[in-house]
Amino acid sequence: MALKKHHQDVRDLIYVHLNQAGQYVLSYGIEFDEFSAAFSDSFNHLLLLKHQFDDTDFNMHTQLEFCPEDRVEKLAQEDVSRYGNFCWIDFVEEEGLNELSDQEIAELLYLGHLKQHLKPPFYHKLGNRFVYLAQDDGWFNKVYYRSFKDFFHLLSETISSKLGKLKREKTLLGMRKKRQYPPVNKEILLSLTPFIKEGICISLKDADLQRSKLEVPIWVIGDFANMDDMYEEYQQMSAKTCHAKIIFDRKTKEWKLYVI
Incomplete structure (x- = not known):
């Protein structure tokens, strides 16, 4: 995967493809620290299927390590992309782990090993x-969602937080200051669902910051499991007119959707 070494831009391009039947989303450009920030007030314990985190507890019944809820923030501060494979499933109480059958433990091991x-x-x-299954976290992530409402919440929060870091404003002294953007309205993202089911790139790197508004282009590029192929397709598509834009009005502080 030669391309991977050259992009330090995982953070300024988001690819998402929603598979409704399988109840999962494939993504590129959304990292675990952003995921944990979006759900910081409601995270459970994490049963670690593939990891290199060293501050864990051990569950005897499953013979697996887990990250207690109060250490998730510490885990989020790690560079988990360096782990290679990083896979986990959340759980409410350790008693639940102790009740898992052999068949269920086998299913969890299969998930962590094959990401299926x-x-x-x-x-x-x-x-x-x-269920969070990542290879080089932020490069290839496959996340199963019990409710897709959680996915749209994540996307809403992540777009605004990334833009705040990337699209800085100049002050009178020429210093660049971080901007705060409100989360993108979930209704706007929900209306993009038909596109997201096909696979879209939301390009923060190509966002156009103007005096009165910020325009973020979106291209429908298709279904990819190989993110090198996805990135090549994005590079070709980005030379063409985008399929939609999410637009932040800097005066009203509101988001709008424009489908081309």
């Missing part, structure tokens, strides 16, 4: 909302 499910990976015993 044998059966829908939502377990009543765990009460899990997510």
